[in-house]
Amino acid sequence: xxxxxxxxxxxSNEEEPVHLPCNHSTISGTDYIHWYRQLPSQGPEYVIxxxxxxxxxxxxxLAIAEDRKSSTLILHRAxxxxxxxxxxxLRPTGTASKLTFGTGTRLQVTL
Amino acid sequence: xxxVTQTPRHxxxxxxxxxxxxxxxxLGHNAMYWYKQxxxxxxxxxxxxxxxxxxxxxxxxxxxxxxxxxxxxxxxHLHTLQPEDSALYLCASSQETGGTYGYTFGSGTRxxxx
Numbered sequence: 001x002x003x004x005x006x007x008x009x010x011x012s013n014e015e016e017p018v019h020l021p022c023n024h025s026t027i028s029g030t031d032y033i034h035w036y037r038q039l040p041s042q043g044p045e046y047v048i049x050x051x052x053x054x055x056x057x058x059x060x061x062l063a064i065a066e067d068r069k070s071s072t073l074i075l076h077r078a079x080x081x082x083x084x085x086x087x088x089x090l091r092p093t094g095t096a097s098k099l100t101f102g103t104g105t106r107l108q109v110t111l
Numbered sequence: 112x113x114x115v116t117q118t119p120r121h122x123x124x125x126x127x128x129x130x131x132x133x134x135x136x137x138l139g140h141n142a143m144y145w146y147k148q149x150x151x152x153x154x155x156x157x158x159x160x161x162x163x164x165x166x167x168x169x170x171x172x173x174x175x176x177x178x179x180x181x182x183x184x185x186x187x188h189l190h191t192l193q194p195e196d197s198a199l200y201l202c203a204s205s206q207e208t209g210g211t212y213g214y215t216f217g218s219g220t221r222x223x224x225x
Contacts, residue, residue, distance in 0.1 A: 043201045043216030044214070045216065046213040096208060
């Protein structure tokens with residue numbers, strides 16, 4: 001599976017936007033970019049995914065670079081409840097595709 | 112509640128005990144998964160089931176024995192575990208195993224082996 005690189009940690013102030021970067025320079029044309037987050041003492045939670053175009057949902061936005069070698073998860077207004085570990089994961093479109101987690105980015109949100 | 116329910120939430124067992132973890136989903140998903148999350152380590156995929164058939168065993172020791180009686184239920188039977196098996200065990204499901212489908216995770220079972 002193609003590898004992703006994320007910063008170990010980031011900090012944000014509450015009610016400010018947060019941009020979480022992910023580099024995936026070896027991405028293939030059939031890899032989807034998935035984002036999950038894991039709040040303390042909980043299982044991971046799906047956030048968003050995309051292939052080529054930018055995507056928006058009620059939780060976040062996903063901005064994908066034109067060459068697809070990087071992407072950014074955007075939380076428009078961070079709250080204390082957004083403090084979590086955020087994982088950027090590449091998944092091939094094949095039927096046996098797996099969700100393989102790395103170490104992610106730990107986001108701290110402060111007042 | 113995420114739609115994937117795991118029981119029990121916490122489990123303490125001795126190394127000679129036999130116990131089972133249960134996972135249940137009523138999302139209509141056809142694929143189910145077991146993951147292990149040890150302290151300070153990334154989540155590790157253990158088993159994959161697709162339409163009740165095991166399609167992946169990620170070199171998991173035989174003291175962990177999965178069972179999938181139907182697409183809604185998944186069990187992990189545990190016997191003669193070691194203290195290093197103490198971890199958070201997470202169950203997940205997805206519509207199918209393809210890359211376009213997101214996973215829904217349960218809250219996990221926190222297992223302590225003494």
